[in-house]
Amino acid sequence: MSANIYWTIYNDYAEKIQNGDIPAGAKIPSESELADSYGTSRETVRKALGLLSQNGYIHKVKGKGSFVLDLGKMKFPITGLISFKEMSERLGRKSRTLVYKTERVPASRVISAHLDLNEGTTVWEVIRSREIEGERVILDKDYFVPERVGTLTPEIAARSIYDYLENTLNLSISYAKKEISVEPATPEDRALLDLNNLSHVVVVRNYVYLEDTTLFQYTESRHRLDKFRFVDFARRAH
Amino acid sequence: MSANIYWTIYNDYAEKIQNGDIPAGAKIPSESELADSYGTSRETVRKALGLLSQNGYIHKVKGKGSFVLDLGKMKFPITGLISFKEMSERLGRKSRTLVYKTERVPASRVISAHLDLNEGTTVWEVIRSREIEGERVILDKDYFVPERVGTLTPEIAARSIYDYLENTLNLSISYAKKEISVEPATPEDRALLDLNNLSHVVVVRNYVYLEDTTLFQYTESRHRLDKFRFVDFARRAH
């Protein structure tokens, strides 16, 4: 996005690796070579390579060089704050969003606790299900602090709320906490999802914070058991 | 671990935050102040603060400063390559490990595929269940490439295999990929876990790589649905 040099280098190589232009196991140019070829300093190159390493694109070995990993392919993310729309587009699957509710409602005890508000405070409630290849397999229940989001409409909810928040309202999402657990299906789950008699659902609770560290969204994503998948890449602490 | 300056700063503040010595919302000293007080340069301080930020301890705001987040408490990890033993100790729960099997066996078709070996190659198979507060809720099935691990014994398996690998064999684990899904319980799950009639288990497949990028361990961690929990902290891409 920015005109940062390290960001340019990062994207150049992330793309080359994802496209397979540089095969898994291959060595990328040394830090000094990259510094020369991009006309920058080694520390700046190192910033880019650090990002590539963190995100599972490369692996750096002292004394030898940096090598391409073969994990770049299935970067299947619930990880990393990616939206349903981005995800289904990336996978090229036929998908559809069904909007059940887009309303301002008083927060229930549970919801107000999740959003750290007083019970009864007005919040936006958006309830949608996600249909993939003809089956409703995800139920998304979103709650927003109303001062931040202005007015939501079913049309916005059907497209991408994140698009609207980031590009129209210029809110900048900063970080989020996710909790994954498995819980018994509720009557609502049975009504709005095609559960096929499965007794439980995977629940992903997502707390989204803005740049000023205020919590402004709580989302409960309820997945049919057999359609849930989560991939995580982790480097050893040190 | 190392005598690195940035590592020292990171640990100092990670500890202060975890202990509550610096409360959530408080501002930590500016980068220049930290550089002075640690007798180092600003870039080195920035490296430490970058780590604190990534791990959810602080949040940096341009023009204002760095502020403590309140997520440091329940850093409940399957995230980050932490072992069962470390985890249960951290939580102070009564737990026990039951070792069912510690043997060299020819790899099945499935296992050889996971470890990228030829079918029938000899691998170490370790099967253990984890009992927490009297119930067996996790079934761990580990497979190791034998050239790397030498000899495993039930005694080692009962303590911590990672301890043995890292401190005795001096293998250095580098990175890992995890996949989480939910699958029907197998007869083995029913035999070795206290499933309470639950029909499915959460399966965490873990692929562990060494510094030289070779895959050397595949682990299948099978959790009872109601005892599974996963927490993830993520910063927005940019």
Next chain:
DNA sequence: CAGTGGTCTAGACCACCCT
């Protein structure tokens, strides 16, 4: 305006690897 974090530079020394 002074103070903050974000980016970048042009060096330096070290530890490690390979030949």
Next chain:
DNA sequence: GGGTGGTCTAGACCACTGC
């Protein structure tokens, strides 16, 4: 010994927030 990545320095300029 020459090449590599890991750490660190002492500056610089910018963009942003606050007063």
